[in-house]
Amino acid sequence: MEMTWEESDSADRSGADRGSGDANGAAPEVREQGTIRWKEDGVEHHALWHSQSRRAAPEQLVVADDRMSADAAYRYADKGIGILWRGDFQNARQMLSALTRRVGKQRQAPAKTPAAAFRQHRENRSRLAQVLGMLLVPLEPDYSIPLRRAPDVALACAEAFGGPTRPAVIALRELLGVIGAHEWRHKGVDVPALGKRIYPHYGVFSPVRGEYLDLVATATLPAGALAFDVGTGTGVLAAILGRRGMSHIVATDQDRRAVACARENLANLGLADRVDVIETDLFPAGRASLVVCNPPWIPAQPASTLDYAVYDPDSNMLRRFLQGLKDHLEPDGEGWLVLSDLAEHLGLRSRADLLAMFEASGLTVVGRMETKPTHRRASDSTDPLHAARSAEVSSLWRLKAR
Known part of the structure; x- marks a missing residue:
């Protein structure tokens, strides 16, 4: 199995699980984690929770758009509260970068041994993944993204997940991994x-x-x-x-x-x-x-x-x-x-x-x-x-x- 540690550290390139359909038309093995539920404008909503990395859906969720500040988004994400984005898609990518910078600002004492440095590195990567995984975007059954300036990801999602299913929610970081994998x-x-x-x-x-x-x-x-x-x-x-x-x-x-x-x-x-x-x-x-x-x-x-x-x-x-x-x-x-x-x-x-x-x-x-x-x-x-x-x-x- 070919691999690089660089790839494992970056969901933007290789995706969160092995996969795609084969040349004979076999569908990818879609790994879903049940249903995500939230209330929006007083109405109860639910959708398929897409998580190829097997992360559980956030138990709490807020709906946000371009008016939410990065500091507010970080406070929610740091508490494990999902942020369902309804604003501009490109602004959502900027928000992801802003969250990354805020996680990276935390200072730590230098590790005393290589093994301790490794454990610290893993803990930092896990925390980063946890925080960034709270920024969520919706997917329609045809894999279109109902956000302004959203790219066409239908083919990339079909390669990764198989045929269209039903409305879904996915972490933006994971979706970027799907897009990157499509390009590769x-x-x-x-x-x-x-x-x-x-x-x-x-x-x-x-x-x-x-x-x-x-x-x-x-x-x-x-x-x-x-x-x-x-x-x-x-x-x-x-x-x-x-x-x-x-x-x-x-x-x-x-x-x-x-x-x-x-x-x-x-x-x-x-x-x-x-x-x-x-x-x-x-x-x-x-x-x-x-x-x-x-x-x-x-x-x-x-x-x-x-x-x-x-x-x-x-x-x-x-x-x-x-x-x-x-x-x-x-x-x-x-x-x-x-x-x-x-x-x-x-x-x-x-x-x-x-x-x-x-x-x-x-x-x-x-x-x-x-x-x-x-x-x-x-x-x-x-x-x-x-x-x-x-x-x-x-x-x-x-x-x-x-």
Whole structure:
């Protein structure tokens, strides 16, 4: 599963959950959180509550327009009171920016350890998401927005949520994520390791961290015709293996939206006859000469469904992959674990812990390639986690069964 921490921190790009319809017309898996109710002009109203991030609808709600000040909006949002916007759409975006600035004004004492800095960072991001998630906009059944100067988001919403349903309310921040994901899906992401573009769907993480793709594109392939790509996401690693000459690849993902995305990308690349994409948890049946996995690398509790692509509580997916790898390798096959060591620099998992997982799973390291990340945060000295990010290394661990 392709991922960047930058994407997880920004709902404006990748959306709040994996998803979109597939090339065969399968509808996205819409995750709704019931009904939101409010009183407006003395009349009781209700609408569908759209929350792909699984946030509950606010229990209290006020109706607002362009006359509401940013300070007043912040006071409501800070108390968990939803603000249903009836004014100009572009002014609502300005209000979102104003709320962001007010949350960011709070000063905190510097953290004393990398782990404490990480916890502080997560708490700040959670608070920001909570406050910004209180600014809400209405959606009509055809996904039009009944506000002045509102953009046409019908196609973007249909890609993310499926066909029209009934009147709904959604957090503006989440809607901007839908719009951003639509742009990514249609413009695509250039992948130098492929010489082609990959088109991520709503919520399926974009392969913008090219350094780990280069590792997979240059590592020496083991002998054999069959490869597994576990947690395929957009399908980019399966595509690289196919372009490198693997004659048969089985790519898996437990999220049906990622499966749809991968199938579409592989078809566009002319690799559909070489790669089977199936919906399953971790491994397909059988054994392969090569098994590749790029799991979430931060062993911490996710705060939303989107976070599951980056945060792996107690390294659960990593452990399960390693524990099952031996039983899915051919006698001389290799497992390629593509993993950042950011967790080590944050004090969340040690190198000794990782090596112990290999040992406990009956695996031995036969080689390792590494590279430095080139994403923008690696060189951003203002980032609260700069010390850890600047030291980060991405590795391709070559593993064999003992």
